[in-house]
Amino acid sequence: RGKYGESEAVGRRALEGLEKILGLHHPDTLTNLNNLALVLQSQGKYHESEEMNRRALEGYYRILGPDYPHTLTSLNNLAIVLESQGKYDESEAMNRRALEGRE
Incomplete structure (x- = not known):
C-alpha cells in the first residue's frame, strides 16, 4: 500500500489549512480535496472517498461550471469510486x- 497513510495525514492537514486560508470553494482547496479522495480510494476507503469527491464536484460546478476540465475530471473520479462500490448505474451516468x- 505504499505510504498512503502518510499521504492521507499530510493531505488532511493541507486541506484543513487551505479551507481556513482560502475557503471551502477555492480551486486549490477543491484540488486538494480531490487528491485526498484519490488517496482514500487507493486505501479502499470508498465511502469517505465518495463523500470527498462529491464535495469537490459540487464546488467545481459552483465556481467553474459544468464543462470546465477540473469539473469533468472530478466527475470521472466520482464515477470510478462509485464503480468500486458496485454502484454501476450511477457510475455509468x-x-x-x-x-x-x-x-
Whole structure:
C-alpha cells in the first residue's frame, strides 16, 4: 500500500489549512480535496472517498461550471469510486456526463 497513510495525514492537514486560508470553494482547496479522495480510494476507503469527491464536484460546478476540465475530471473520479462500490448505474451516468462535457 505504499505510504498512503502518510499521504492521507499530510493531505488532511493541507486541506484543513487551505479551507481556513482560502475557503471551502477555492480551486486549490477543491484540488486538494480531490487528491485526498484519490488517496482514500487507493486505501479502499470508498465511502469517505465518495463523500470527498462529491464535495469537490459540487464546488467545481459552483465556481467553474459544468464543462470546465477540473469539473469533468472530478466527475470521472466520482464515477470510478462509485464503480468500486458496485454502484454501476450511477457510475455509468457520471461517466456519460463527463464524456458529453468533453465532446
